[in-house]
Amino acid sequence: GAGVSQTPSNKVTEKGKYVELRCDPISGHTALYWYRQSLGQGPEFLIYFQGTGAADDSGLPNDRFFAVRPEGSVSTLKIQRTERGDSAVYLCASSLRNSRGYEQFFGPGTRLTVL
Amino acid sequence: AQTVTQSQPEMSVQEAETVTLSCTYDTSESDYYLFWYKQPPSRQMILVIRQEAYKQQNATENRFSVNFQKAAKSFSLKISDSQLGDAAMYFCAYRSTQGGSEKLVFGKGTKLTVNP
Numbered sequence: 001g002a003g004v005s006q007t008p009s010n011k012v013t014e015k016g017k018y019v020e021l022r023c024d025p026i027s028g029h030t031a032l033y034w035y036r037q038s039l040g041q042g043p044e045f046l047i048y049f050q051g052t053g054a055a056d057d058s059g060l061p062n063d064r065f066f067a068v069r070p071e072g073s074v075s076t077l078k079i080q081r082t083e084r085g086d087s088a089v090y091l092c093a094s095s096l097r098n099s100r101g102y103e104q105f106f107g108p109g110t111r112l113t114v115l
Numbered sequence: 116a117q118t119v120t121q122s123q124p125e126m127s128v129q130e131a132e133t134v135t136l137s138c139t140y141d142t143s144e145s146d147y148y149l150f151w152y153k154q155p156p157s158r159q160m161i162l163v164i165r166q167e168a169y170k171q172q173n174a175t176e177n178r179f180s181v182n183f184q185k186a187a188k189s190f191s192l193k194i195s196d197s198q199l200g201d202a203a204m205y206f207c208a209y210r211s212t213q214g215g216s217e218k219l220v221f222g223k224g225t226k227l228t229v230n231p
């Protein structure tokens with residue numbers, strides 16, 4: 001595909017359940033980012049991958065949140081023991097690190113609702 | 116830590132008119148990037164315009180231009196000849212060039228309404 005894709009588009013789960021959110025970056029983009037956007041707020045940084053490794057995970061709110069990118073392409077954001085406060089839109093972005101200004105291209109997001 | 120403030124939760128403009136969205140930021144760094152992103156109801160963030168802090172010249176992209184005041188830490192977006200398709204949430208964002216951090220720091224956004 002031409003852009004960043006995220007699946008599922010929407011996810012409804014119950015409090016305490018485990019969820020996985022997937023991000024397919026633009027082909028060839030080495031950098032991948034996860035952000036969380038709560039209602040009425042701007043996106044907040046969660047984690048940044050350069051290749052397979054997490055270069056900056058300072059935005060992960062607690063140890064219930066974990067993300068992987070095992071082959072340097074697709075990434076999965078994993079949330080354990082979900083809480084109602086985790087409800088938000090989770091945005092993924094990718095960039096070609098050497099591009100001028102390191103423009104980040106965003107996907108359409110996954111809307112997570114925790115009941 | 117850097118912060119970005121957008122003091123206008125909502126703005127409206129008549130079609131074909133000009134509107135300016137405000138953004139201020141706080142940083143101790145001298146080199147950084149600033150961005151304006153547009154987020155329509157589809158949720159997908161779209162880059163509108165970017166500014167490199169070391170460049171004094173204000174960036175322009177067709178109907179979109181910025182007024183970058185580095186000393187005042189101000190970065191406003193001007194939309195000329197507003198179109199109905201410009202209606203969206205607009206987010207100002209900051210990115211550091213130091214420490215290897217690639218993250219964007221966003222403001223809370225401004226909802227722009229374009230009236231026909």
